[in-house]
Amino acid sequence: MKGAGRSGALFLLAPALVFIVLLFLYPFAYGLFLSLTKPDGTFTFGNYLRFFADARDLRTIWTTLSISVPVTFINVGLAIPFSYYMRRGVRGEKIITFFLIVPITLGTVLVSEGMLSYMGPNGWLNQLLMVLRIVKEPFRFTHNYLGVVISLGLQGFPYAFLMLLGYVSGISPDLEKASQMLGASKIQTFWKVLFPLMVPGIAIAFCLNFVMAFSVFPSAVLLGQPSGPTRVISIAAYQWAFEKFNFNAASSISMVMAAIELVVISIVLVWRSRTYKGASIVGKG
Amino acid sequence: MKDFKRISVRRMTKRFGDRTAVRDFSLEFGKGEFVTFLGPSGCGKSTALNCITGLIPITSGEIFIDDECIDDSRDKVPPEKREFGMVFQNYALFPHLTVRENVAFGLKLRRLGKAEVERRVGEALKLVHLEGYAGKFPAQMSGGEQQRVAIARCIVLEPRLLLLDEPLSNLDAKLRVELRYELKALHERLKVTTIYVTHDQTEALALSDRIVVLKLGSIQQVGSPSEIFSNPANLFVADFVGYKNAWTARIEAMKETAGILEVEIKVQGHVLNARLPYPEGDRRRAAVVEAFRSGCEVRTAIRPEDIKVGSFPGMNSLRCFASLVEYQGHSSQVSASFAPADGGGEATSCARMDLRSAIRVAEGDQVDTAISPDDILVFADPSSEAAGDDAQECST
Numbered sequence: 001m002k003g004a005g006r007s008g009a010l011f012l013l014a015p016a017l018v019f020i021v022l023l024f025l026y027p028f029a030y031g032l033f034l035s036l037t038k039p040d041g042t043f044t045f046g047n048y049l050r051f052f053a054d055a056r057d058l059r060t061i062w063t064t065l066s067i068s069v070p071v072t073f074i075n076v077g078l079a080i081p082f083s084y085y086m087r088r089g090v091r092g093e094k095i096i097t098f099f100l101i102v103p104i105t106l107g108t109v110l111v112s113e114g115m116l117s118y119m120g121p122n123g124w125l126n127q128l129l130m131v132l133r134i135v136k137e138p139f140r141f142t143h144n145y146l147g148v149v150i151s152l153g154l155q156g157f158p159y160a161f162l163m164l165l166g167y168v169s170g171i172s173p174d175l176e177k178a179s180q181m182l183g184a185s186k187i188q189t190f191w192k193v194l195f196p197l198m199v200p201g202i203a204i205a206f207c208l209n210f211v212m213a214f215s216v217f218p219s220a221v222l223l224g225q226p227s228g229p230t231r232v233i234s235i236a237a238y239q240w241a242f243e244k245f246n247f248n249a250a251s252s253i254s255m256v257m258a259a260i261e262l263v264v265i266s267i268v269l270v271w272r273s274r275t276y277k278g279a280s281i282v283g284k285g
Numbered sequence: 286m287k288d289f290k291r292i293s294v295r296r297m298t299k300r301f302g303d304r305t306a307v308r309d310f311s312l313e314f315g316k317g318e319f320v321t322f323l324g325p326s327g328c329g330k331s332t333a334l335n336c337i338t339g340l341i342p343i344t345s346g347e348i349f350i351d352d353e354c355i356d357d358s359r360d361k362v363p364p365e366k367r368e369f370g371m372v373f374q375n376y377a378l379f380p381h382l383t384v385r386e387n388v389a390f391g392l393k394l395r396r397l398g399k400a401e402v403e404r405r406v407g408e409a410l411k412l413v414h415l416e417g418y419a420g421k422f423p424a425q426m427s428g429g430e431q432q433r434v435a436i437a438r439c440i441v442l443e444p445r446l447l448l449l450d451e452p453l454s455n456l457d458a459k460l461r462v463e464l465r466y467e468l469k470a471l472h473e474r475l476k477v478t479t480i481y482v483t484h485d486q487t488e489a490l491a492l493s494d495r496i497v498v499l500k501l502g503s504i505q506q507v508g509s510p511s512e513i514f515s516n517p518a519n520l521f522v523a524d525f526v527g528y529k530n531a532w533t534a535r536i537e538a539m540k541e542t543a544g545i546l547e548v549e550i551k552v553q554g555h556v557l558n559a560r561l562p563y564p565e566g567d568r569r570r571a572a573v574v575e576a577f578r579s580g581c582e583v584r585t586a587i588r589p590e591d592i593k594v595g596s597f598p599g600m601n602s603l604r605c606f607a608s609l610v611e612y613q614g615h616s617s618q619v620s621a622s623f624a625p626a627d628g629g630g631e632a633t634s635c636a637r638m639d640l641r642s643a644i645r646v647a648e649g650d651q652v653d654t655a656i657s658p659d660d661i662l663v664f665a666d667p668s669s670e671a672a673g674d675d676a677q678e679c680s681t
Binding site: 172174175177178179180181182183184185188192193196197276 | 338340363364365366368369370371373375377378379380381390391394395435438439442
């Protein structure tokens with residue numbers, strides 16, 4: 001009976017296993033294989049050596065980090081106070097949430113297209129700024145670093161905000177009251193009680209936002225300068241794969257991408273475990 | 286700790302929209318006193334407590350510590366500056382901090398030296414018998430232990446006023462009794478001025494110097510445990526402290542002997558005599574006299590344990606039929622109906638009694654009971670209603 005039950009449980013696991021193997025493990029392993037071989041299938045480190053020797057490709061790491069790290073800090077940094085102020089619910093919360101979710105549902109391309117016309121040199125925003133005499137000539141919001149940052153902010157902030165809102169509104173209001181009764185001001189209560197309890201949520205929101213921003217592609221192409229200042233690492237991989245048709249080189253670049261993301265995620269998780277030592281044993285708030 | 290003599294709450298009112306949660310709440314208590322707010326859920330006792338802490342702003346009224354006004358509904362000393370301590374029903378320990386850090390939380394905010402903090406945390410943990418627990422996290426402890434940490438976290442600051450909001454309600458029956466003893470011992474030892482909120486009359490009676498009974502935000506009675514228990518101010522208080530037999534009756538005759546009001550009442554045709562301990566000038570007494578004059582209905586209040594089986598001289602006798610028997614070990618809770626005395630009609634009134642288990646009663650048995658005239662209270666206040674909803678219904 002017991003054995004039958006166990007194999008039955010394994011059987012139930014099968015669909016998930018199939019998914020993981022087919023959609024993640026196999027492509028990943030194949031990519032790793034490609035990155036370590038020449039087009040004829042012989043083993044080589046050449047793809048990686050070429051990437052690190054090519055100054056133009058190597059610079060994409062710095063370019064991508066210089067976009068994704070500030071964007072992630074801005075998104076999570078804004079999400080913390082916003083979620084704090086909305087933790088007990090505010091008037092019009094549903095509408096605010098709706099408008100935050102819209103950019104996610106529309107998708108990157110549509111948002112980028114919208115930004116191009118709205119924030120472009122002849123767009124409404126620049127016309128308004130000129131009428132108000134804030135700027136003399138159209139301010140460049142698009143086709144530069146700023147355009148990519150704004151687009152990633154629109155896309156990433158809602159994720160970070162909604163995730164942290166779930167975290168902070170799950171913290172019992174009695175903890176805040178208790179802290180206050182013990183003599184802590186609102187600010188002290190935030191830093192000594194709420195923030196430490198939000199750390200796990202902040203860490204996850206940071207990781208997700210960073211991965212999304214680091215693998216940016218459409219907005220870097222549409223809103224940035226894909227040949228120069230916003231030539232991010234995914235553009236390099238794309239060019240090797242679909243312009244030079246060298247999948248081996250492209251695979252090695254995506255492996256480098258994955259490695260950098262893993263390094264950043266590890267740093268964040270180490271920070272989390274240092275800051276929130278009660279994490280592993282705390283079940284209830 | 287700043288020394289003081291009295292804390293006075295004057296005409297404190299709290300409204301949420303058009304709902305009044307606390308109405309005209311006035312109370313004075315002295316240093317070292319243990320005061321309990323007692324009432325059913327929704328009676329405003331927790332709101333009153335939170336208003337006193339300042340966590341909930343009051344709509345009108347004033348709170349004073351001696352001559353210092355800490356709240357006059359416009360200006361208030363914020364909760365963190367009142368030097369009050371609060372213990373919550375759900376403990377509200379900081380889950381990311383160890384027991385030591387939880388207890389040291391308030392001390393560190395006061396910028397005390399490391400050695401001083403360490404010494405006072407140690408003393409506080411010793412007071413609540415948790416010496417070996419300093420390094421544990423709250424989630425690794427039982428509910429009772431967590432609540433003791435919460436108490437230590439407050440008393441370590443030597444608060445001017447300690448407020449406990451149903452601190453034992455989340456614990457199981459055994460722990461509740463244990464921690465109740467400890468609270469009592471702690472109060473005997475430290476003499477911290479305490480307000481305790483509960484819906485449990487046993488806790489209130491066991492712990493308090495004074496009890497404040499609340500109903501729908503209004504104070505019903507303030508008195509010592511024995512006053513509340515044996516001399517309730519109205520039917521609501523009576524019902525809440527266990528006078529479960531609230532029968533509808535009419536006063537047939539009334540006389541006064543040596544200041545004691547003796548009345549003869551009729552319940553379903555059964556004549557019962559009652560000696561009412563209401564002193565001259567008491568509101569209850571005036572209401573009973575008025576009800577006798579106008580012929581209005583009154584309600585009785587009799588404890589289940591004051592109804593005895595058998596027939597005794599000088600006591601009222603009442604014949605009932607047991608309809609439900611709940612065995613509870615040392616005693617049995619019996620619900621029994623009694624028919625109108627003139628014979629006709631259905632049995633409509635229900636007697637609840639608490640009989641020693643040695644007296645064997647089965648459902649359907651005839652039970653001849655006796656009630657002493659001194660054990661019957663009569664209330665005629667039209668505004669007084671029983672707290673229990675089904676005091677009249679006989680379950681069958």
